[in-house]
Amino acid sequence: MTHPLLLALVPLVADLSRDLPDQERYRRLLRSLRQLLPCDAVALLRLEEDVLVPLSVEGLSPDTLGRRFRLGEHPRLDIIVQNREPTRFSTDCDLPDPYDGLVDGVHGDLEVHDCLGCPLYVQDTLWGVITLDSLDPARFGSADLRDLQAFASLAAATVMASERMSLLARSVEDQRQLAEVYKRAAGGRGPRELIGQSAVHRRLQQEIQLVGNSPLTVLITGETGVGKELVAEAIHLQSPRAQKPLISLNCAALPELLVESELFGHVKGAFSGAISGRSGKFELADGGSIFLDEVGELPLPVQSKLLRVLQSGQLQRVGSDQEHRVDVRIIAATNRDLAEEVRAGRFRADLYHRLSVYPLVVPPLRERGRDVLLLAGYFLEENRARMGLRSLRMSPEAQGVLLGYSWPGNVRELEHLISRAVLKALSAHSERPRILTIEAPALGLEDESPVALGTPSLLADVHPVVKPGEGLKEAVDGFQTMLINEALSRHNGKWAEVARELNLDRANLSRLAKRLGIR
Structure with missing residues (x-):
């Protein structure tokens, strides 16, 4: 009889030579692990400084992928990363579990369950952890933890294959310096992320990487609240200027009289209250990038001076005849239609064309x-x-x-x-x-209203599901039924493909479909 460890490892070895998307590679990794050690929930998490970031999960609520687990706040995870060997927690361990309330199908506490964790080391450096949870408190009692450690070694090779290109692109020292830049950009809170896995979000990240490595001026557009500032930070961090400052200015937050001073600086006595000279944002950003948020709010006189900086790299402080040369990359953002503003005479056409060398649209959340x-x-x-x-x-x-x-x-x-x-x-x-x-x-x-709730792609379908007089539960059941049936139609009744598309564990999808009466 073939050893279970061998059955779990063979697919992973085969995958090492395949060009797979990261998500698919990680999904296969967790599927193989569940074959080796059957359990209710499993997760792969990457360590970023003192935070564990979920990359792939099975058997856990989909919002788990968006959570960030700080080690100091989650003692079980902290213990796992501190041990070189796999850690199994006793079933009566009273330490809080990071997945309390997140295991699919569990509506109460995870008070009595079996829990395993194993660190992953890549080139002798702690990369992250794998966690396993079972609602059966005796599930891992007979497990050979040496098998899990052997699996972890190959899992490390799997994640190294996924990250090989990025590791080649940047040295370890570059990674350390980028982490420091990230921390400064986020005000010391650690990196601010662009979180998402949707197709439109992946396209946005690809565009950020593409334009980040270029010297082009970028105009970020999108609705209010989509995260244009985070996109600007990501562009800067992808650029050769990443180790230099990113200076931000909200053009709509300042009185018109102060905007020019904020951008270009002023000399002592330039205006009432100018008791000393000061540098503007452009001088502070010299060698780095400047982010002009709500650039469409700039007054026309300031627009002409901004255009001069873009054209020649030269500026004058308010009240001074002396010219200063700066080397600054401009990243601008607006939620206005600047082309329409140009037609209305509220924005200079030549500045618009200078700013929109590379237009980047941030998709709204509903898409x-x-x-x-x-x-x-x-x-x-x-x-x-x-x-x-x-x-x-x-x-x-x-x-x-x-x-x-x-x-x-x-x-x-x-x-x-x-x-x-x-x-x-x-x-x-x-x-x-x-x-x-x-x-x-x-x-x-x-x-x-049901019509207001629907996204453009689902609006026509959602409206018939939500019937007058229905309660919320019935409406949600109807919406879930519609999504599952549509997915079944697209995948010719293949439940495994449906589970993958809906980001659900196959067993949990089967239980949900049974409850909804879907055959």
Whole structure:
């Protein structure tokens, strides 16, 4: 009889020579691990400084992929990374579990369960961890942890294959310096991420990488709240200027009289209150990049001076005849239609063409599909830590509501909505629960009309599902039924393909389909 470890390792060895997308490579890795050690949930997490970032999960809520687990706040994960060997926690371990409330099909606490974790080392450097959870408290009792360690060694080779190109592109020293730049850009909070896995989000990241390595001026457009500043930071960090400063200025936040001084600086006595000279944003950004947010708000006189800097790299401080030369890459952003502003005479045509050498459109949240759940997970974990909660999750009904909403305020609206929902859910309890669950009513979206809730691609289909007089549960069930049936049609009834598209564990999809009466 073939040893189970060999059965699990053979597909991974074969995959090492294949050109696979990262997500598919990681999915195959976890599938092989579950073949070796059957369990209810498994996750692959990468270590970034002191934060574990989920790259792929099975058997866990989809919002888990958007969460960021800081080691100091999650003692089980901290213990796993500190041990070179695999760690199995006793079933009566009272340490909080990072996946409390996140295992699919579990509506209560993970009080008695089996939990395993194993660190992954790439070239003798800690890269991340693999975690396994089983609702059966005796699941891993007979497991040979040497098998898990052998698997982890090949898993490390798998992740190294995925990251080989990026490791070749940047030296270890470059990576360290970039991490420092990221930290400064985020005000010391650690890297601010562009979170998402949707096709439109991946295309945006590809464009960022493409234009980041170029010297081109970039004009970022998109609706309010989509994250244009984060895109600007990502472009700067992809550029050869990454080790130099990125200086930001919100052009709409300053009075007209101060905008020119902020951009170009001033000399002592240049205007009332100028008691000393100062450098402007362009001089501070010399050698690096400057991000001009809401550039469409600049007054016309300032636009002409900005155009001069773009054309010649020369500027004059307010009140001075002396010219200063600067080497600055401009990244601008606006939620206005600048072409229309040009036609209306409110924006200079020559400046518009200079700024929009490479136009980059950031997609609205309503076009990003299930990215909303990843982002919700990110904000849930932030609120969990901020509120001192042991575990914070969102009910399946609440997730369905988030997927159906149109998000006119985009990611910023989602961030604020999650914060309000946590407070509402917390106020309903006299004592803090072990697991705080955000139910759909706490989101405050239940009064939205069905038409307003639908995304453009799903609008025509969602409207017939939500019938007058139905409750929220019936409406969500109808929406889920529609999604599953459509996916079945696209994949010719292949349930494995449907589970992959919907980012669900196959067993959990089968249970859901059975409950919904889908055959």
